[in-house]
Structure formats: C-alpha cells, structure tokens
Amino acid sequence: MKIKIDKDISSEINIARKKLRMSQKMLARKIGISQQTLQRIESGINKTCDKDVLKKIYQILELDITQVTASNTTAKSFRIPDTLLYKIHSVKIKKKLSNDTEALIFCLEEFFSNVELSNTKYEIEEFIEDILNKTFINELKKMGRSNERYESVLKMIEDKNKINVVEYFNEYDEKVYSKIHAERMK
Structure with a gap:
C-alpha cells in the first residue's frame, strides 16, 4: 500500500536522520532501498512511498508513524456481527496486534492479496x-x-x-x- 508523502514528512525524515548523524547511504542500507530512493523521499520528489518502507524509516529514526498513517486513512463506522468481531479479536491476539482495527486491516489486506x-x-x-x-x-x-x-x-x-x-x-x-x-x- 502506498502512502502519500508531503513536504512535512520528507523534512521530518531528513531532520531526524541528520539528528542521528546517519548518512543517507547508511539509512538506505538499513531499510533495504537504494540511496537514490531515500534521497527522492527526503527531497519530496517521490510523492508516495510504500507503507512498509515508510514504517522501517520511522522505526529506525525513532519517529512516531501513527500521524502519518492516520492521515492516509478514512474513518468509517460499520456494524459487525459479534461472531465476526470475535474472529477479528482472535486474529488480534494471534498476530499480537495492538487493536481490533489493526486486526481488521490485516484481515482485509490478506483477503485482497490472496491468490x-x-x-x-x-x-x-x-x-x-x-x-x-x-x-x-x-x-x-x-x-x-x-x-x-x-x-x-x-x-x-x-x-x-x-x-x-x-x-x-x-x-x-x-x-x-x-x-x-x-x-x-x-
């Protein structure tokens, strides 16, 4: 899943990396992307970034990603049958997710990526x-x-x-x- 990257996100990544005295090459290697890709993310040339890559960047730079991922979602309200909610809650426990929303997202991503x-x-x-x-x-x-x-x-x-x-x-x-x-x- 792609996440939109605005100038604030690009700048935050650049500043945090410099605070940790880490080169682009070093950070890119830890993330598993090319230095050029990281440079394009930090400079704002790339307008989107893979969610997993962005999570790795934020994790390594010790940044809070919740605001970034929250800004790329839409809040919806649904009624879910209790039996289904129980199954979602079971997934949350088995996969050690922090809440039912993450469990539901996990289930949907698995379903839609299923061969x-x-x-x-x-x-x-x-x-x-x-x-x-x-x-x-x-x-x-x-x-x-x-x-x-x-x-x-x-x-x-x-x-x-x-x-x-x-x-x-x-x-x-x-x-x-x-x-x-x-x-x-x-």
Missing part, C-alpha cells in the same frame, strides 16, 4: 463469458437466422472458447435444474 481471489476473478469472468455466448446463440435462434449464418457463428464461438456448445448447453441446463430441484427439496 485464490484473483483465480476466482478469472473464473467469474469465464462464467460470464459463457453466459453471454449462450445468450447470443439463443438470440440467434429466436431471430430465425439462416442455418448457414447460425452454423458459422456457432463454429466461431466454439473455436474461440474451445467448447462444444451443444454439450455445454446440456451440462448447464442439468446444473440449473439440479439446483432448482435441490432448493425445492429443502
């Missing part, structure tokens, strides 16, 4: 594409297009998506009917 989430995104995109293809084919049928045109469009869709449309329709219909039947049985 499975990106895989789910692609599965959803493929599912929507399949639905659009099926809808398109059904609309062609309703319009009564000539078999020659219908067959050429159908072939194009099958080639592009590497599916057999007839088999796909049958599988899709079976899934839909089985879901409806399962819901009726409840």
Whole structure:
C-alpha cells in the first residue's frame, strides 16, 4: 500500500536522520532501498512511498508513524456481527496486534492479496463469458437466422472458447435444474 508523502514528512525524515548523524547511504542500507530512493523521499520528489518502507524509516529514526498513517486513512463506522468481531479479536491476539482495527486491516489486506481471489476473478469472468455466448446463440435462434449464418457463428464461438456448445448447453441446463430441484427439496 502506498502512502502519500508531503513536504512535512520528507523534512521530518531528513531532520531526524541528520539528528542521528546517519548518512543517507547508511539509512538506505538499513531499510533495504537504494540511496537514490531515500534521497527522492527526503527531497519530496517521490510523492508516495510504500507503507512498509515508510514504517522501517520511522522505526529506525525513532519517529512516531501513527500521524502519518492516520492521515492516509478514512474513518468509517460499520456494524459487525459479534461472531465476526470475535474472529477479528482472535486474529488480534494471534498476530499480537495492538487493536481490533489493526486486526481488521490485516484481515482485509490478506483477503485482497490472496491468490485464490484473483483465480476466482478469472473464473467469474469465464462464467460470464459463457453466459453471454449462450445468450447470443439463443438470440440467434429466436431471430430465425439462416442455418448457414447460425452454423458459422456457432463454429466461431466454439473455436474461440474451445467448447462444444451443444454439450455445454446440456451440462448447464442439468446444473440449473439440479439446483432448482435441490432448493425445492429443502
């Protein structure tokens, strides 16, 4: 996550580093960034900085980062079910975080950086594409297009998506009917 850096932050870092009689090269090495990057942060050329890098800078320079990170957040009020709040509190204890807000942020960052989430995104995109293809084919049928045109469009869709449309329709219909039947049985 990137944090906006204004002139006050840049100046604070520069002054604190000089107070500790630390060179840019030395501080950059401790943080794990290049001296040029640190120089760009201190001079205000870089307008944003990775949150973890900024935390390291503030930790090494013994500065309080809470004001910096607080200025880059938005206060929101949410109602959270007690069961979920209990789970967030458990994460706070397990990860040794200072409060429930940090625990919630941790959970959200983990969720949104999760590889499975990106895989789910692609599965959803493929599912929507399949639905659009099926809808398109059904609309062609309703319009009564000539078999020659219908067959050429159908072939194009099958080639592009590497599916057999007839088999796909049958599988899709079976899934839909089985879901409806399962819901009726409840």
